[in-house]
Amino acid sequence: MTEFFQHLVNGVSVGTIYALIALGYTMVYGVLKLINFAHGDVYMVGAFSGYYLGTVGGGGQPSFIRAAYITLGAMIVCGLLGYVIERFAYRPLRDQARLTSLITAIGVSFLLEYGFQLTPWFREPVPFPPGPSPRFFPTLLDFGPAPSLEFLGVTVPKIDALGLVLALALMLLLQHIVYRTRFGTAMRAVSFDPQVAGLMGIPVNRIISMTFVLGSALAAAAGIINASSRPKIEPLFGLMSGLKAFVAAVLGGIGNVPGAMAGGLLLGVTEEYVAGYTSSSYRDAIAFAVLILVLLLRPEGLFGRATVEKV
């Protein structure tokens, strides 16, 4: 029974990471009907932004203020990155066939993955690009001699618990933004019909930009939360998480914000149980088995509404 709960906790912890990334996929899909395959790499850049912010100037002692500064800093960096990607890679192709944008997204993804593996252009104050060898994310918080919580035999590192709380808070905040604010209503209007949204006086391009900024900032937060607990980072580590988060978004119903959250959690927990009770070599296969099952049995996702593709 203890094992069951331990897996649950681990699964939820990984699941919130998937959920945060999946939100970016689903929101961008909502407004542009584009699968932004570069999104997993924005998550990677988020972790590296935190790494750089944490190591510049010798680092400093772990503290809440430093953790907050690094998290917010990475979110801002990635927000800008998301803005730039949309503005210069996707917007010029907006009127072209959708496949063009999709291929461009894969191109942006490669650009980030392989750009970050180049030999550094400069070494001071920090080597950038980081190059292909893994780096270790700085410790953001020092919990002293008792870094883990324990109850009923289940062990939860405090950093994971904190990450979980932060992830849930961000999801609640996003839920509020999407369903309770003027911007969120505009975003949902653009996702339903951008032309008519323009007729309401909604600046459609600005809403699309903001959607990328928001989604990318969430990916950065996910990058920081993940790297605080699993500190080894390298330029390709966004690939698998990105693909799994994409599966989570499809599982929840692509374009559906609560669906992405539920899909991420469900995928994280499923993965953990299957890996825990059979063999961890199945871990990565689970996500894609789930994708195949969803596409076969319920292509609109758990929370999506079936739509007929107009020809």
Place this chain on the structure above:
Amino acid sequence: MSDAGPILEVKDLRVHYGAIEALRGISLEVSDGQVVALIGANGAGKTTTLRAVSRMLRPSGGQVRFRGEDVTRLPSHAVVARGMAHAPEGRGIFLNLSVRENLDLGAYLRRDRAGIASDVERAYTLFPILAERRAQVAGTLSGGEQQMLAVARAMMSRPKLMLLDEPSLGLAPQVVERIFGVLREVNASGVALLLVEQNAHKALQLAHRAYVLETGTVVMQGTGRELLASPEVRKAYLGE
């Protein structure tokens, strides 16, 4: 003719869909406070004209002046910001949003909360069914209710000019009466209307001026009464 100046001037407007020329140089005018109707067969270019005026699509030539300003190259949200509202073909309701959210989006550019709230109340008074359904997702409304919502939403920006695309299409006669009644009231309050209607009889009765479109050009124009009396119009569009 009305003595008020034109609120909308369209000169030699051209639109291409690929190689097809949908508008071949349309010119028309709406005077302040007037109702102008566009009538014509399917495919004559009525909807395209409205879409080009509100910049839902990009004209390939010609000019649109709204309240004295050239708006031909502005994005549609900027045209709307200058006092135009467009209830598009097919109603353009956000079916994923609630009735209230649809109305609020009509007032997206306004910041006066009190004014917006009182306009929402006015919309509920004009169309009581919308008040009953205010929290419902608009996708659950009937066609007539969606059309009422489209008209009510267009009023929410307090426009100077409303473009209406087939507000009576597919609706029961009582609903049509209700909507035309409201349009008459809206016009009486000083809002100019540019109306596309397949119900030519109703449109011409309401209109101060009307234009007859055929294959992307204006083939006839006059006051509503003149066109109602014209033998060609009676034969081609009034089914007589």
